[in-house]
Amino acid sequence: MLTLILLYALVENVIEKPDGITISLFFILGIIAISLVSRVTRTTELRVEHIELDETARRFVTDSLIHDGALTIIANRRQAGDATEYAEKEAEQRGTNPVPGTADVIFLEIDVVDPSDFSDVLQVRGVEVDGHRILCAGSPAAPNAIAAILLALRDATGVRPHCHFAWSEGNPLGHLFRYLLLGRGDTAPVVREIIRASERDPGRRPGIHVGG
Structure with a gap:
């Protein structure tokens, strides 16, 4: 009443x-x-001041450098998270992107967390699934976190990482609004633009490769 x-x-x-x-x-x-x-x-801001890799993640990077002196990263949006997913993703990227046949690959996954939860420190942890090595982190926006991690790996190792993506399905404008609202979209172009805005020297920018 x-x-x-x-x-x-x-x-x-x-x-x-x-x-x-x-x-x-x-x-x-x-x-x-x-x-x-x-x-x-804030689209092209790194939003991260410091990257912290746990012991397992640091070992993955060190082992990859020892293998071939390069850092070959495959960006992945986790689905099942099992060995089959990673094996298929690696085979797909080797078939569509210039991933060298002997390259030692590391997967990179970003879990999108609360978009309002911004932090200056990005925690990166290493996870191994049936021999597949993954660097995992949580961030409000996937492209910004990927760009920050690639730049941090370059600065820490002196080696330019090369990150490989697949094109996202769907309308580019739709992906743009998804990124603005949810922190996800067509990741590769945004990562490349963030890196371009953060590093003026093209010769020092991590490589971004998109195929499919």
């Missing part, structure tokens, strides 16, 4: 004095517009 009374009072107030609802509407629209502008301006 109390709820009905309050609803009746609300409707009557809006009808008699609609100024309040109009002001509220403009206030809400203003907040949304400012939020979108803020999101767009």
Whole structure:
């Protein structure tokens, strides 16, 4: 009964004095517009000041460098997370991208966490699944985290990493809005742009390869 009374009072107030609802509407629209502008301006920011690799992740990087003196990364969006998925992903990338036949590959996976939860430190952990080695991290935006990790690996090892992607299915505009709202989209172009904005020297930029 109390709820009905309050609803009746609300409707009557809006009808008699609609100024309040109009002001509220403009206030809400203003907040949304400012939020979108803020999101767009942060698109190409690294958003990470420091990368921390656990012991297993550091061992993966060291072993890969010992193998062939290179860092060959395959970006993967985890599905089942089993050995079959990683074997198929590696075979796909070797078939569509210039992954050398003898290259030692490491997978890189970003779990998108709460988009409002920004942190200056990105924790990267190493996980092994049936012989497949994966670097895993959680971040509000996958492209920004991938770019930050690639640049950090370059700085720590002195070797330019080469990261391999597959094209995302779907409309590019749809991927753009997904990235702005959810931190996911067509990852490869955004990663490349973030790296370009962060590193002026093309010769020092990590390599981004997209096939498929």
